[in-house]
Structure formats: C-alpha cells, structure tokens
Amino acid sequence: MKNEIVIGLEVHVQLKTKSKLFCGCSTEFGADPNANTCPVCMGWPGTLPVLNRRAVEFGMLAALSLNCEINQDIKFDRKNYFYPDLPKAYQISQYDMPLAEEGQVEVELDGEKAVVGIERLHLEEDAGKLVHSTAGAESYVDYNRTSVPLAEIVTKPDITSPEQAEVFLRSLKQRMEYLEVSDCNMEEGSLRCDANLSVRTPEGELGTKTEVKNMNSFKGVRKALAYEAQRQKKVLSSGGEVVQETRLWDESEQITREMRSKEEAHDYRYFPEPDLVPVKIDSKWQSEVKQCLPEMPEEKYERFQAEYDLSDEATQTLTASRPLADFFERALTGDVSPRSVSNLIIADLKREMNERDWTINDVNITPENLAALARMFEEDVISSNVCSELIAELVESGGDPEAIVEERDLKQISDAGELEAIIDEVINENPDAVEDIRSGADQAIGFLIGQVMQKTQGQADPGQARKMLQERV
Amino acid sequence: MSVVDQEISDLARLSRLNLTPEEEEELGEDLNEILEFAEKINEVDTEGIEPTYHALPVNNVFREDEVRPSPSPKPALENSADSVDGYFVVPRVIEE
Ligand SMILES: [Zn+2]
Numbered sequence: 001m002k003n004e005i006v007i008g009l010e011v012h013v014q015l016k017t018k019s020k021l022f023c024g025c026s027t028e029f030g031a032d033p034n035a036n037t038c039p040v041c042m043g044w045p046g047t048l049p050v051l052n053r054r055a056v057e058f059g060m061l062a063a064l065s066l067n068c069e070i071n072q073d074i075k076f077d078r079k080n081y082f083y084p085d086l087p088k089a090y091q092i093s094q095y096d097m098p099l100a101e102e103g104q105v106e107v108e109l110d111g112e113k114a115v116v117g118i119e120r121l122h123l124e125e126d127a128g129k130l131v132h133s134t135a136g137a138e139s140y141v142d143y144n145r146t147s148v149p150l151a152e153i154v155t156k157p158d159i160t161s162p163e164q165a166e167v168f169l170r171s172l173k174q175r176m177e178y179l180e181v182s183d184c185n186m187e188e189g190s191l192r193c194d195a196n197l198s199v200r201t202p203e204g205e206l207g208t209k210t211e212v213k214n215m216n217s218f219k220g221v222r223k224a225l226a227y228e229a230q231r232q233k234k235v236l237s238s239g240g241e242v243v244q245e246t247r248l249w250d251e252s253e254q255i256t257r258e259m260r261s262k263e264e265a266h267d268y269r270y271f272p273e274p275d276l277v278p279v280k281i282d283s284k285w286q287s288e289v290k291q292c293l294p295e296m297p298e299e300k301y302e303r304f305q306a307e308y309d310l311s312d313e314a315t316q317t318l319t320a321s322r323p324l325a326d327f328f329e330r331a332l333t334g335d336v337s338p339r340s341v342s343n344l345i346i347a348d349l350k351r352e353m354n355e356r357d358w359t360i361n362d363v364n365i366t367p368e369n370l371a372a373l374a375r376m377f378e379e380d381v382i383s384s385n386v387c388s389e390l391i392a393e394l395v396e397s398g399g400d401p402e403a404i405v406e407e408r409d410l411k412q413i414s415d416a417g418e419l420e421a422i423i424d425e426v427i428n429e430n431p432d433a434v435e436d437i438r439s440g441a442d443q444a445i446g447f448l449i450g451q452v453m454q455k456t457q458g459q460a461d462p463g464q465a466r467k468m469l470q471e472r473v
Numbered sequence: 474m475s476v477v478d479q480e481i482s483d484l485a486r487l488s489r490l491n492l493t494p495e496e497e498e499e500l501g502e503d504l505n506e507i508l509e510f511a512e513k514i515n516e517v518d519t520e521g522i523e524p525t526y527h528a529l530p531v532n533n534v535f536r537e538d539e540v541r542p543s544p545s546p547k548p549a550l551e552n553s554a555d556s557v558d559g560y561f562v563v564p565r566v567i568e569e
Pocket residue numbers: 020023024025036037038039040041042
C-alpha cells in the first residue's frame with residue numbers, strides 16, 4: 001500500500017560539551033546576555049576558530065547510535081546569510097562532506113515496527129538568540145548560544161504518520177540521553193525539529209511538500225503534522241494546489257500558518273571554511289569512540305528480559321531512561337528479588353516522581369534504601385502501606401529506612417496472638433458485615449480487613465488478617 | 474562563464490550592497506575579468522587527482538573541551554550601533 005502521508009524530519013540536537021565548538025567560551029545556559037562570548041565566536045577580524053575534539057566525538061557517538069556510517073574525510077563549510085543572530089554573517093556548518101551518512105533507526109508504534117532511514121548527520125555551530133521587544137521597533141541580541149555545537153540529523157522521507165514522527169523523536173531523545181551527549185529538551189531548545197510533509201493527491205501522486213517549523217514539544221510535533229496533513233488533504237480534495245512554502249505552528253491557535261515574512265529564495269553560497277583544516281577520522285579513532293558506546297536502549301531491554309523475571313511492560317518502563325535502569329540495577333543488592341524492586345520503582349517511586357515532576361536524578365531515596373525497603377517488605381517485616389509511605393518520605397527527604405522502621409515501631413503485626421485480639425474487636429463491632437459474609441457477600445471481608453488495618457495503623461499484615469477473619473467468621 | 478546583469482543585482486542583494494546602475498555595470502565588467510582569469514585553472518588536466526579542500530597539507534587540528542573565561546563583552550557592546558542591558562539592539566526582525 002502506498003503511504004498517504006510522507007514526512008521527513010530535520011532535527012538539531014545541542015551537544016553537551018563544556019565549551020563551544022570553535023572557542024573556549026562556556027556553553028552554560030542562563031548566563032548574563034553576551035557574557036559567554038569572545039572575539040572568535042563574535043567573528044572579529046583576525047581571529048581563528050579551532051575545532052573542539054569532544055564535539056566531534058559526541059557527534060560520532062550520536063551517529064553510531066543511529067547506525068550511520070562515519071565518513072573518513074570530513075570538512076567544514078561556510079553557509080552565508082545575513083541575520084542579526086549570526087555575528088559573522090556565515091554559519092560554520094558541513095555541506096558536502098558531513099560527519100556521517102546512511103543510518104537507520106527502528107521505531108515501534110502500536111506493536112508495528114518500521115525503519116526510519118537517516119540521510120546524514122553533520123556538525124554545525126548554533127546561532128545567537130533574538131528577543132523581540134513587545135511594542136517597540138527593536139530586537140535584542142544575545143550571542144551566548146552562538147557557536148554552541150549542534151548535530152543536525154536529517155531523516156529520509158520514511159515517516160508515514162504524525163504519531164510515528166513523535167515516536168521517532170522520543171527514540172532519538174532516548175538514544176542521546178543514553179549516550180549522555182545531549183539533554184534533548186525541546187522546551188529549552190536543546191532539541192529542535194523542523195519537518196517536511198506532503199500528502200498523496202487524489203490521483204495517487206505524491207503532492208507538493210511544505211516545511212513546518214516552530215514546534216516546541218513532542219506533542220506539538222504530532223499535532224502540527226496532523227493539522228498540516230489535514231490541511232493539505234482539504235486543499236487537494238477541494239481542487240486546490242498545495243503551495244511549497246514554510247509554515248509556522250501556532251501553539252495557541254493549534255494551526256499552521258504561512259510565514260508572513262516571505263523568505264527570499266535562499267542562496268547560501270556554501271564554500272569550504274578556509275580557517276579550519278579538514279578532519280580525517282581513521283579506523284583507530286573510530287574504534288576508540290566505539291568503545292565508549294554504552295549499552296543502548298534495545299540492548300538493555302534484551303538483557304533485562306533475559307536476566308530478570310519481569311513483565312514486558314516493566315522492562316520497557318525501567319529501560320526507558322538510563323538513570324532509571326541504573327537505579328534499578330544498583331538496588332539489586334543481596335538476595336532481594338528483581339520483581340519486588342521493579343514493583344516498588346514502578347508503582348511507588350514513579351508515582352512520587354510524577355507528582356513532583358521529578359526525574360530519578362532529583363529523588364533523595366538511594367538504590368540501597370529501596371533495596372532495604374524491598375527486603376523488609378519481602379520478609380513481611382513491613383506492610384505494603386508502610387512501604388509506600390516510606391518511599392514517599394524518603395523521596396522527599398532521604399533517610400535510613402531500617403532505622404525509621406525501628407524508631408517508629410512500624411513493623412507489621414503478623415503475630416497471631418497480637419492480631420487475634422484486634423480481630424475479635426472488629427468482629428464484635430461489625431455484626432452486620434459478619435452476617436453479610438456468612439450469607440455469601442464476600443466483598444464485606446474487604447471492609448473488615450480495612451477495619452483491622454485502621455486499628456493497627458496499617459501495621460497488620462493484610463493477608464494474615466484475611467486468613468484469620470475467614471477462619472473466625 | 475560570465476556574469477549577467479541579473480546575477481550582479483542578485484549578488485548585490487545577498488551582500489546587502491546598494492549599487493547604482495553605473496556601479497553594477499562597472500562591477501560586472503570587473504567580475505567577468507576575474508572569472509576569466511580563474512577559468513585558466515580549468516585548463517589544467519585534473520583527471521585522477523584527489524580534490525584539495527585546504528591550502529595547507531594539515532589535518533586534525535583540535536582543542537580540548539576546556540572552558541576559558543570569556544573576556545568582557547563591553548568593548549563589543551560599546552562599539553555596536555546600539556546596546557541596552559548587555560544586549561545588542563538591532564532593528565526589529567519580524568519572525569512570524
Ligand atoms: Zn567564544
């Protein structure tokens with residue numbers, strides 16, 4: 001079947017080097033305007049750029065993780081255009097000899113797998129930032145971001161739906177995070193995505209494509225592309241023609257609009273950057289970088305499936321981010337079972353993180369803490385309620401769970417003698433419920449267990465209580 | 474190869490130069506002479522010769538990823554047409 005929608009993405013990923021691509025200025029976010037600039041990144045006459053080795057290596061890692069071929073000979077070129085965010089009036093980029101080409105990534109959507117080809121990955125410098133005054137006739141320029149290293153990743157037009165575009169971007173982000181080469185935060189601009197989209201005409205031909213820009217979140221990409229596909233289909237079905245143009249996603253109106261300031265036909269007049277010598281990447285260097293490749297998401301997934309007795313869903317959740325997977329594995333100390341550690345992470349820890357909008361790096365509970373809690377829970381020392389409450393507490397403020405349990409006397413009551421008295425009390429106080437159970441309404445037992453839990457401040461072992469209640473009633 | 478009038482005015486626009494028709498004509502002649510001169514290089518037989526991308530026979534010049542303190546942006550700001558609160562000020566750029 002022919003695809004109804006054809007999408008190609010152009011993604012810019014900010015590489016997490018400490019210094020800029022061609023000078024020693026810091027890449028730190030949030031400095032005073034223009035504080036992180038120097039004669040090199042400001043393009044003063046007589047200065048010379050020198051290439052940051054780590055930026056090349058980060059780019060190589062990114063390329064390898066996308067299964068690209070690294071080119072042995074690469075060079076940099078000047079892309080010439082005038083814009084106030086570009087102090088040199090050219091951007092140092094790569095034109096015809098990019099860092100890497102011909103990659104591919106497998107994406108999965110609703111259980112269906114597809115391959116998205118990667119056309120190329122090249123290195124380039126970022127531009128500065130423009131702030132527009134709300135009323136006045138001025139724009140303000142901050143060049144701190146100028147020359148921060150970017151990897152531009154161009155996909156082949158292999159993406160067949162807005163949903164698949166979103167899945168691809170999430171997978172790309174996950175890879176870059178695993179590699180620790182970029183934060184890929186769309187809201188903060190460390191990942192930016194433009195898209196080309198066309199739809200099939202009623203005659204079955206592939207229509208004219210438009211470029212969609214200004215999408216600031218993963219969800220935004222999906223919605224913008226869904227809107228644009230719909231718009232093009234409507235134009236075509238009403239007998240109109242799709243105009244080749246750049247359209248901006250308007251988040252507040254949830255529509256794409258034609259860019260008002262028509263870009264003049266660009267002529268970037270690329271030519272080799274004479275201030276930078278070419279780069280040769282021999283097989284020795286490439287294999288050194290390859291050695292630094294960490295276990296990638298799909299490999300980690302396979303290994304978790306093989307090593308730990310976990311559900312498919314749990315494995316997915318744990319391997320979604322490398323820090324979370326590391327946390328899980330560090331918590332597997334002693335003879336605690338992977339399944340109970342996984343359960344605590346997915347049911348309790350994730351909930352606490354979500355409530356606070358935190359990542360695993362923000363929590364104050366350590367993997368050792370979680371292991372101790374899992375052990376106490378497995379050995380019936382604490383109830384699941386106490387366990388959940390302690391996770392919530394430790395996420396917030398940290399501490400030694402074993403000491404807290406001891407100190408506050410949180411051990412669960414599973415001793416039959418101690419429970420018996422409480423169960424007697426509950427049975428005497430709730431004759432109606434007891435009657436219900438006897439006449440076959442089993443759900444009433446849950447009510448009685450609840451009463452027992454209340455009287456013991458959650459310290460009774462609910463399983464034990466159920467067993468004893470059933471015996472008594 | 475020679476440049477035509479249209480190319481001269483395109484180049485002028487890309488270079489943000491305001492040229493009078495006389496200047497365009499004059500520059501067109503100059504450019505054509507330069508291009509003719511450069512054409513000479515095409516007379517050399519380069520069959521089987523690896524392209525050269527740089528005048529120096531040097532590869533792989535790098536710096537390590539170390540931060541060096543940036544100098545104060547003050548001189549740049551002071552020498553610009555206009556600045557406010559550490560920003561350079563430019564005529565408003567429409568971006569919608
Ligand atoms: Zn600099």
